[in-house]
Every structure is written in C-alpha cells, then in structure tokens.
Amino acid sequence: MKLLNLTNSVATQDGDGVNISRVADFRNLTLDPFLMIDELKSANESDYIGGFPPHPHRGIETFTYILEGGFEHRDQMGNRKVIGPGHVQWMSTGFGVVHSEMPVAGAGGMHGFQIWVNMPAKEKLRPARYQDSVATGIPEIRGGDGALLRILAGSWAMAGQQADSPIGDLAGQASVADLRLQPGARATLDRRHQQRLFLYVYAGRINGYRQGKLxxxxxxTPLDLGSEEGGGALIFSGNPIGEKIVHMGPFVMNSEAEIRQAVEDYQAGKFGTIGG
Structure with a gap:
C-alpha cells in the first residue's frame, strides 16, 4: 500500500445531540466522490438516544451501515424499515428527501456509520431512490488466512473470489466494503480500475494504524493489509465527480443559488412529509 495522506476522525455532534466521530472534506474534495464518514459507537444510551428526527436532504446519497444496534428509517416516499446489525441502506436523495432515523439499541449499545456520497450536477434534481439489504443480505468473501470481506456496495474481489453487492448504483461508481482481519491475517485488494481509494479503521489496528484513522x-498500488492483533476497516473506492460544490447543512449543490432554491423548496413543502 502506498499511503498518500493520513487523517484523524474528529468528535462532534449531529441530530438530536448524537455523539459521533467524523471525517469530512467539502472544500478540497480529497475523498471525492465521497464527502463525509460519520461513525457512531457507544455503549452509553445518552450518546445516541435522541437519534435523527425528521430532516431534509438534497443533492447527495446517504449510505448507512450498522454493526450493532440499529435505526428505524422513515421517509416521505413511504419507506419504513428497521436497519439492524450487518445491514446497509442507501438513499439517493436527488430532488429531495425528508427522513428520520431513530435508534433501536442493541444489548451492547450502538455502532454504525453514515457515509455521504456526492451526486453529479446532472442528477441532483432527479427523483429520490431508496434501497436496503434487509431482504437480500450482504455477500461475503472469506480468505483462507482469517480475512473476511463483506461486500456493502459495488463489486469486490479477494483471494481469487469476486462478489457483487445488491446495491450497486452509487454515484461516482462508489464502492464500499467491510474488511475484518483475525490476529495475524492478511488481505490484498486490487482497485486499480478506480481513481480513489481509502480506508477507515474502526476496530483494532490495520497495518499498525489504530481505529479512528482514515x-x-x-x-x-495493491492494497496489502495486515493485523497482528486483529482489526476491522471500511474500504472505499470510486471515481471523482470533479465538480465544484456548495455545502450547507443537509444540502450539497453546485452553486449558492441552488442552495437557496433547496431551502425555499423545502420550506414550501415540495420535499413532502413523513406519514404517520
């Protein structure tokens, strides 16, 4: 692995006082087509019980992955689903979405991620789309030396095996996988067909880097990863969209005028409302 940059996650809050760790770049777009990675990990209910009450989005895709606990998702399209351990949810917001995500705690608390992916300008106002893995499950590839790759989005290969996620249409050909290494295990991933590649360590140590490192x-260069003590990391790859963006809260557009229009449309009720 040839390392280009190393970033630390930053503690912050979102939603109704939910404590999270965040890595984001809305200015230099070093993660393009990805914009932000939020990790929620706590055994303390007070860190997440407020959840994420109804709020809007326009111009992005949200990708949620749960390791422990869960959230009940509701949106104006009529979707109502509990996303629990091992499952993912993808929302391509387009013109606009109003949704809520309220916690369903597990015995050990909550651990999950929400990832933002940018959308190209030509698609930012198309109708919203929703998909999750609850009915299909998530494919996995197991290496013989204690490596497990969970295919969350896109197509991935490891140890001479290939698998495709049921969720494969993210903007920028964005792909996401969860790599778990037992103590002493190694894995090699080849993503030379894409232009952006990074990983976020969420457990133990990977190549000596501890959790919270991006x-x-x-x-x-092939991604050669190992862990002496065991560890887990989310792996991200994709192709940069390469467009200037303007970010304000839940909206990511390409100009200030488009941001103002998003606010006006939401305030006028054009995004719709969540039903009872």
Whole structure:
C-alpha cells in the first residue's frame, strides 16, 4: 500500500445531540466522490438516544451501515424499515428527501456509520431512490488466512473470489466494503480500475494504524493489509465527480443559488412529509 495522506476522525455532534466521530472534506474534495464518514459507537444510551428526527436532504446519497444496534428509517416516499446489525441502506436523495432515523439499541449499545456520497450536477434534481439489504443480505468473501470481506456496495474481489453487492448504483461508481482481519491475517485488494481509494479503521489496528484513522491510498498500488492483533476497516473506492460544490447543512449543490432554491423548496413543502 502506498499511503498518500493520513487523517484523524474528529468528535462532534449531529441530530438530536448524537455523539459521533467524523471525517469530512467539502472544500478540497480529497475523498471525492465521497464527502463525509460519520461513525457512531457507544455503549452509553445518552450518546445516541435522541437519534435523527425528521430532516431534509438534497443533492447527495446517504449510505448507512450498522454493526450493532440499529435505526428505524422513515421517509416521505413511504419507506419504513428497521436497519439492524450487518445491514446497509442507501438513499439517493436527488430532488429531495425528508427522513428520520431513530435508534433501536442493541444489548451492547450502538455502532454504525453514515457515509455521504456526492451526486453529479446532472442528477441532483432527479427523483429520490431508496434501497436496503434487509431482504437480500450482504455477500461475503472469506480468505483462507482469517480475512473476511463483506461486500456493502459495488463489486469486490479477494483471494481469487469476486462478489457483487445488491446495491450497486452509487454515484461516482462508489464502492464500499467491510474488511475484518483475525490476529495475524492478511488481505490484498486490487482497485486499480478506480481513481480513489481509502480506508477507515474502526476496530483494532490495520497495518499498525489504530481505529479512528482514515488512510488515503494510491489506487495504482495493491492494497496489502495486515493485523497482528486483529482489526476491522471500511474500504472505499470510486471515481471523482470533479465538480465544484456548495455545502450547507443537509444540502450539497453546485452553486449558492441552488442552495437557496433547496431551502425555499423545502420550506414550501415540495420535499413532502413523513406519514404517520
């Protein structure tokens, strides 16, 4: 692995006082097509019980992955689903979405991620789309040396095996996988067909880097990963959209005028409302 940059997650809050760790870049777009990675991990109910009450989005895709606990998702399209451990949810917001995500705690608390993916300008106002893995499950690839790759979005290969996620239409050909390594295990991933590659360590240590670290890697070089003590990391790859963006709260557009229009449309009720 050729390391290009190393970033630390930052503690912050979102929703109704939910404590999270965040890595984001809305200015230099070093993660393009990805914009932000939020990790929620706590055994303390007070850190997440407020959840994320109804709020809007326009111009982005949200990708949620749950390791422990869960959220009940509701939106104006009529979707109402509990996303529990091991499952993912993808929302391509387009013109606009109003949704809520309220916690369903597990015995050990809550651990999950929400990832934002940018949308190209030509698609930012198309109708919203929703998909989750509750009915289909998530494919997995197991390496013989204690490596497990869960295919969350897109197509991935490891140890001579390939698998495709049921969720495969993210903007920027964005792909996401969960790599888990037992103590002493190693894995090699080749993403040379894509232009952006990075990983976020969420458990133990990977290549000596502890949890909370985001490693931006050169996709032209195979990603050789190992862990002496065991660890887990989300792996991200995709192709940059390469467009200037303007970000304000839940909206990501390409100009200030488009941001103002998003606010006006939401205030006028054009995004719709969540039903009872």
């Amino acid at each position: 490693l931006l890697a050169d996709p032209a």
